[in-house]
Amino acid sequence: MKRPTISDIARQAGVSKGAVSYALNGQPGVSESTRQRILAIADEIGWRPNSAARALNGARANAIGLTLCRPARILGMEPFFMELISGLEAELSARDFALMLQVVGDHDGEIAVHQRWWGEGRIDGAFLVDLHVDDPRVPVMEELGMPVVVIGDPSGAGTLVPVWSDExxxxxxxxxxxxxxxxxxxxxxxxxxxxxxxxxxxxxxxxxxxxxxxxxxxxxxxxxxxxxxxxxxxxxxxxxxxxxxxxxxxxxxxxxxxxxxxxxxxxxxxxxxxxxxxxxxxxxxxxxxxxxRDIPAYGAHAARMLLDLIDGSEPGSFEDRAASLNPRGSTGPPVSAGH
Amino acid sequence: MKRPTISDIARQAGVSKGAVSYALNGQPGVSESTRQRILAIADEIGWRPNSAARALNGARANAIGLTLCRPARILGMEPFFMELISGLEAELSARDFALMLQVVGDHDGEIAVHQRWWGEGRIDGAFLVDLHVDDPRVPVMEELGMPVVVIGDPSGAGTLVPVWSDExxxxxxxxxxxxxxxxxxxxxxxxxxxxxxxxxxxxxxxxxxxxxxxxxxxxxxxxxxxxxxxxxxxxxxxxxxxxxxxxxxxxxxxxxxxxxxxxxxxxxxxxxxxxxxxxxxxxxxxxxxxxxRDIPAYGAHAARMLLDLIDGSEPGSFEDRAASLNPRGSTGPPVSAGH
DNA sequence: ATCTCCCTTGGGAGCGCTCCCAACACGTCG
DNA sequence: CGACGTGTTGGGAGCGCTCCCAAGGGAGAT
CATH class of the missing domain: 3.40.50.2300 (Response regulator)
Structure with a gap:
């Protein structure tokens, strides 16, 4: 019933924990035959890496934070966020990153959540949405030193990395x-x-x-x-x-x-x-x-940007495609045009 | 720059790690005066518990999983999910639980994500939404032994705990x-x-x-x-x-x-x-x-239920208030009623 | 046959924390 | 005055994993 650990694998394979660790992480240090044997056993007994133990070794948390601070009824009505989240997800889950979501009441709450998540080592980075004029979150994030992608215009993003589209x-x-x-x-x-x-x-x-x-x-x-x-x-x-x-x-x-x-x-x-x-x-x-506008694509770009940032590269800002006008039946010449 | 640990606090306070741990967790085992001193130091140097280290000791991950498997454009259009999430959040964040969200393509993907998260010790429980007839997720979750609250009718929930409203x-x-x-x-x-x-x-x-x-x-x-x-x-x-x-x-x-x-x-x-x-x-x-229907409240009930379940209590099913008819201008007697 | 060298392997420290256990001081009671 | 209980403290093992280090062993060079 207990979750199998690398020690269990090591015992079964007759090798040391170290060898198992190398084998499972695709690192050099074990022969190909041993690697295959270890992988087979790991697969057989259904081993999964314990993310906490990994994170403890200074590794990634493999999670990204996102906080939203709009009331429930507005959030529900705005297709924007759900589509954005779908887009973020598509990119994040492809790289096995999880999205930690929290709906908060105000910017102070949002800041507190980010500080806690980052301090606790729960997230490797975060997105900032709904940028305000003179947004208080920006200086805090800059000081935290956490990788952050601002989904919004560079003019308000300070030194943080912005992903934006021309308004x-x-x-x-x-x-x-x-x-x-x-x-x-x-x-x-x-x-x-x-x-x-x-x-x-x-x-x-x-x-x-x-x-x-x-x-x-x-x-x-x-x-x-x-x-x-x-x-x-x-x-x-x-x-x-x-x-x-x-x-x-x-x-x-x-x-x-x-x-x-x-x-x-x-x-x-x-x-x-x-x-x-x-x-x-x-x-x-x-x-x-x-x-x-292709909002899921917008989210995907932001996610890719953040993952790059976490990986240590120093990406500049990214300008997404601007929204384009899609004329339908609700626009036409005014009847009194020539009055 | 490095994050302070309880060892740092212990050194500064001139006590042992153990004492610090007790003090910070509000457990008996330290005198009140020592506790206050430790708390003051912890606060001063900005200590935060490392969630990974905590989770490693068999403790909670303090996170809940939720996967959605509808395409982006439908998700965006359904106010239901965002309102539900707001409701879940309200309850979860009050107890310092995070929500891990993932949008997946199908039920197999959803099952895989849950198995991974649970196996990796990332979540303490999960919600299941959009219950299908003969839902394949139910038997898998039952076997995993993970606390799960099904947001949907008991008839499809198997032995899992349902939160539902009369349809x-x-x-x-x-x-x-x-x-x-x-x-x-x-x-x-x-x-x-x-x-x-x-x-x-x-x-x-x-x-x-x-x-x-x-x-x-x-x-x-x-x-x-x-x-x-x-x-x-x-x-x-x-x-x-x-x-x-x-x-x-x-x-x-x-x-x-x-x-x-x-x-x-x-x-x-x-x-x-x-x-x-x-x-x-x-x-x-x-x-x-x-x-x-009060969807945020519905979500809050589900969250409370799941947290209880994680805390070890064995809650029964919870029937939420049924939706009630709210007549507005789109209904009236048919003109041909007496034909 | 002996000596390197390198690939492979085992061993073990350490990440930050929790919690058990033993040690200790102090006060109370026989 | 010594035995004992209670409350407080230090010490340290262990959670699952990564990664460094040293030891083992086979192949090639001398």
Whole structure:
């Protein structure tokens, strides 16, 4: 019943523990015939390396940390994280690394978890997501000396290694596309203003809209309710926008409902663009024009980067493919284009 | 730079390693004054227990395993898992347990991961989700002797400890409610037929519909596309249903779009019920009547159960609150009720 | 035949911690 | 005053593994 150890193998094979260790780790120091015999016995009695004993010898923990600090209902609604995790996993599990996950309440909690995991030798590195402006986690991680990959823009990553995708190009592409369709009043319903990528998109949006009539930006918490409320407010204003760009798809869907509720036709009276595509965008009528990104691939890149970093190489930053506009039925020329 | 160990503390405090160990673990064997002195020193030099060394002494790994085997795009779309994980986490992190997550391709992969983690001493227990009919994972887990909590119906859990919620009552409640509204032809667009809870709902649905006209059941893979296709087929049939119950909300939303696309008014021409509520259900027009469940609480119960099991107690099964019907705008009397 | 040299092998220290055991001091009781 | 119990302490084995070191043995060179 007890788990077999290398001593058991050594006894059965009539060799020493040392020889078994070399054989099992593919290291030189044992003859090929002995190696084969040891491997056969190990396999037969179902031996597994005890990760604790390995870790004790200064070896890797073979695990990576990831903490998320958004409330349950928002996490559940955001396909982003689950897709990201799938992508991270694909790469990590191929290298036999595990993912340690913890959902925490705030950044202090997140910092504490990382310090504990790292201090206890449970993880070899970590990912940082949802980068804030002046993020308190960055200096702490820098000081810890732990390998960390920031999934977000280099501007906020300090000396940590960033994996990112350009936020500017998609904004420009979207605004240019809407302008080409004839829109002059484009609004943006954005996410949390504290997040780095929100500020980047905001800035780029303001730049891209220079020369257009009026391009308001409303910040929300990403929930459908706030998206709906912001949409209602925008559509009730004296000069309502003819197009709205949303920072996630749940808000875009909520906005679509609000528009239809208010008797506006989409896209005739209002064009809608969602940032980050998901099955959701394609399931509503009309299907939403969206900024598509391969999120699992993004996660895989981040994971590969972190594993390289742990292996001792000093990778630079990695710029992933930017999101690209995927026009569907929710965008078109405004009916009042030539007013 | 090196991490401080209890030997360092012992040296500084002028006591033995043993005393330090007792002091830090709150065990008897040291005087209160010595304990305080040791604690102060430990805190000062920033000592953290090395989890590997602890685990080596037969102690807990303080980690729980969870594997998911759905493709990335479905995982991303299912709020269920993220909410469940949040709930698990809330309980686990309160007891300083970590969650080890891995996304795998199939049940064989899932079994392999569990065997590895358990064999390597990385986890103290695991959760099993998405129980299949004749699930191959169950006998393997039983044989491993690892503490496992099955998040799903007892009927498929074998000797493992189940945490579950009644699938029958919500089905009956829904069908009764629709019947009371005057519906006689109720359809069900279900999830994967291999899942235990799908079969339970199927059976209960057939029972509850006895005496009604015709109550077809269509099985899908939970995606919006399949939900839309199934809906289109049902609504195109000679005698179309006046109400459809969907097994998740993404399909319900897709179904709503299809209905509106086909010129049917909801709820006048078609009533829609979604199983498992989420912000999504409330964001579309009309908002969807849904079977609401507190998923984070469900996860928390499962976690508490597993921790008890690991602590050696022998808990029975735990029946969580069943989902309850939450009527919104997508259900009403059929216009042709009195035909 | 003797001496190197290198490949193979056994032995064992040590990683940080837990926990058992023996030693010790002190106080109480016969 | 000595025997004993209680509370505190130091010492050290052992968890499973890695890796260094030294010893053994065979082949090739002299």
């Amino acid at each position: 500017g190009a998609p904004v420009r592409e979207t605004v240019d596309y809407l302008t080409a369709l004839g829109h002059r009043r484009i609004a943006r319903i954005a996410g949390l203003p504290k997040l780095v990528h929100t500020t980047l998109r905001d800035r780029e949006f303001a730049l891209a809209c220079a020369g257009l009539d009026d391009c308001p930006v409303v910040h929300t918490d990403y929930t459908g309710e706030e998206g709906a409320r912001a949409t209602r407010r925008l559509l009730s204003s004296r000069v309502r926008p003819t197009a709205i760009v949303y920072d996630n798809d749940i808000m875009a869907v909520a906005g679509l409902s609000v528009a239809q509720e208010m008797g506006l036709a989409v896209p005739a009276d209002l064009s809608i663009v969602a940032w980050d595509d998901s099955p959701l965008s394609q399931v509503v009528r009309p299907p939403l024009t969206a900024l598509t | 029958g009552a919500p089905v009956r409640e829904t069908v009764d409610y629709l019947t009371a509204l005057g519906h006689r032809r109720i359809a069900r667009i279900a999830g994967l037929p291999k899942l235990v809870h799908t079969t339970l709902r199927d059976r209960e649905f057939a029972l509850a519909c006895a005496g009604l006209d015709d109550c077809p059941v269509v099985h899908t893979d939970y995606t919006g596309e399949e939900g839309a296709r199934a809906t289109r087929r049902l609504l195109s049939s000679r005698v179309r249903p006046t109400a459809i119950v969907y097994d998740n909300d993404i399909m319900a939303v897709a179904g709503l779009s299809v209905a509106q696309e086909m010129g049917l008014a909801v709820p006048a021409d078609l009533s829609i019920v979604a199983w498992d509520d989420s912000p999504l259900s409330q964001v579309v027009r009309p908002p969807l009547t849904a079977l609401t």
